[in-house]
Amino acid sequence: MAHQAHAYHMVDPSPWPLTGAISALLMTSGLATWWHYKTTTLLFLGTTLLLLTMFQWWRDIIRESTFQGHHSTPVQKGLRYGMVLFITSEVFFFIGFFWAFYHSSLAPAIELGGLWPPTGITPLDPFEVPLLNTAVLLASGVTVTWAHHTIMEGARKPALQSLTLTVLLGLYFTALQAMEYYEAPFTLADGVYGCTFFVATGFHGLHVIIGTTFLMVCLLRHTHYHFTSNHHFGFEAGAWYWHFVDVVWLFLYISIYWWGS
């Protein structure tokens, strides 16, 4: 039987890219039918298919790497480039929302009263829950770095503890932010202030949930001995994503919560 003479991974044919594309179609058309005809069938189908796609695609990657050994050093290098490029694209995604915020807040329109925050808006006190949220995310950045070092040193239990702590802090942030959203004196419909606030912090919150899920998967894999002290890129990718989420929050806090109040 012929074996490859290179270190790269020629992936076996897979149905998940197709199911992912189909779910994208169902979710977009589902959104349209939900808004126009008040039926959620397509949207529900699309979301289910998306979740199934993600689960099975990433499960296959874990099978190919941890159990079949296809992730040689050059393959890992490519994955690192991929994750960096993806996070960079997400940075640009958020740059758009910060642009929108600064566009409206640096030169407030006369309809807003010519000032920021606009007339009638009582912004959240930046030194209350938002400051706690900042502390929570910064602490989670420390714990995830601690987890990385324990993994590199081969210490299983401290890695379990630090990674669990990171996940708990992420969940705590989400719970605090959800409570803030519920208690806020302004809504998404409250002009450009409400819009920029909730769209920017809302997408950030979604990314916190994604990052927390990523780290929970890493925790699960760690309990199943998937990571070695030298090769644990799945964890590193999760940690990079988590740091990115933390940095976005810092910009949000400084710009919208503090300067914008």
Added chain:
Amino acid sequence: MAGRLLLRACTRTLQLRSGVVARPLHRAMVTERGIPTDEEQATGLERRALQALKQGKDPYSILKPQQYAGTKEDPHIVPCIGTKRIVGCLCEEDNTAIVWFWLHEGEAQRCPSCGSHYKLVHHELPH
């Protein structure tokens, strides 16, 4: 609290290091500290590449190709899984006209254009 936990984890592992194998007796392939190493757990192509590199071999061409002088004493070594392989010689850097020729096993051959020496060396792929 984190400091205390860390301290406890450190003292525990130090105790383990001094010979008390209290923990994962059910798992043979794990260090005393609990996280496996690549040596213990790597499999498939990753493992083969790692083991070969440890022995100074590079069957999957992960490292940069070695530089040779191309003289009779230091010919370009051309690995081959068969008995002949095509060589493309860039006689000088930045040349756009490549000199192609078959290199056969046996005595070193010379590039018909610049005269550099090339030697075919048999190369087994790990299975």
